[in-house]
Amino acid sequence: MKLVLVACGTALATSTVVxxxxxxxxxxxxxxxxxxxxKAVDAFTKYQELHPDAxxxxxxxxxxxxxxxxxxxxxxxxxxxxxxxxQLIEILKK
Amino acid sequence: MGxxxxxxxxxxxxxxxxxxxxxxxxxxPLLEKDCITEEFIDAAIERERIxxxxxxxxIGVALPHTEAKYVLKEGIxxxxxxxxxxxxxxxxxxxxxxxxxVFLLAISNPEKQLRILQTIITIIQNEKMLKKIRDAKxxxxxxNLVKTFL
Numbered sequence: 001m002k003l004v005l006v007a008c009g010t011a012l013a014t015s016t017v018v019x020x021x022x023x024x025x026x027x028x029x030x031x032x033x034x035x036x037x038x039k040a041v042d043a044f045t046k047y048q049e050l051h052p053d054a055x056x057x058x059x060x061x062x063x064x065x066x067x068x069x070x071x072x073x074x075x076x077x078x079x080x081x082x083x084x085x086x087q088l089i090e091i092l093k094k
Numbered sequence: 095m096g097x098x099x100x101x102x103x104x105x106x107x108x109x110x111x112x113x114x115x116x117x118x119x120x121x122x123p124l125l126e127k128d129c130i131t132e133e134f135i136d137a138a139i140e141r142e143r144i145x146x147x148x149x150x151x152x153i154g155v156a157l158p159h160t161e162a163k164y165v166l167k168e169g170i171x172x173x174x175x176x177x178x179x180x181x182x183x184x185x186x187x188x189x190x191x192x193x194x195x196v197f198l199l200a201i202s203n204p205e206k207q208l209r210i211l212q213t214i215i216t217i218i219q220n221e222k223m224l225k226k227i228r229d230a231k232x233x234x235x236x237x238n239l240v241k242t243f244l
Binding site for chain 1: 151159201208219
């Protein structure tokens with residue numbers, strides 16, 4: 001089971017939509033994947049606690065993160081969406 | 095579309111001086127309908143400074159929102175701007191994004207409101223729809239446009 005941490009400023013509107021899209025994409029590609037949402041200020045702590053496989057964020061993140069961080073804005077705008085999806089799938093298939 | 099988007103929460107062709115003014119104006123109908131506390135406005139402005147919400151779609155869109163504790167009754171207001179206003183980019187505060195449409199989100203239970211949030215995202219990804227919203231002359235036109243997506 002893969003785990004993706006989804007972060008945005010308030011962990012309310014945008015991260016919920018992005019998290020659902022990621023779950024849907026993972027399912028379509030036969031990848032078992034869970035998402036956990038976090039507020040930007042809690043994201044680093046959650047990263048340390050949960051050891052996710054990747055972080056997708058719609059906000060800037062602070063702290064020393066050594067896993068892939070993907071800008072989730074494409075899931076909202078549709079701009080460069082396919083390359084973002086490809087990037088995510090590649091990480092989740094590892 | 096439930097009661098989240100209503101005609102009296104849509105304002106068209108508004109003149110504002112900056113992004114914070116736009117947020118305050120968008121919040122006005124929600125405040126009048128007791129959907130948000132007065133603190134919501136300052137909190138949304140503060141959040142916009144730290145975690146901006148501008149999106150670089152063909153017609154720029156911003157999605158200001160803030161913590162659930164300032165939301166009394168969930169609602170969404172829509173503002174179209176006469177003049178383009180600069181918001182900073184979501185995930186990239188140094189980026190300047192010219193915005194013409196603002197969706198102010200007063201949401202406290204995103205799981206429950208997922209469908210409407212996804213609808214807004216679908217609209218944002220549809221350039222033709224954004225153009226129609228920007229060019230709408232009356233709030234009712236926008237209401238009817240958005241309704242077709244639900």
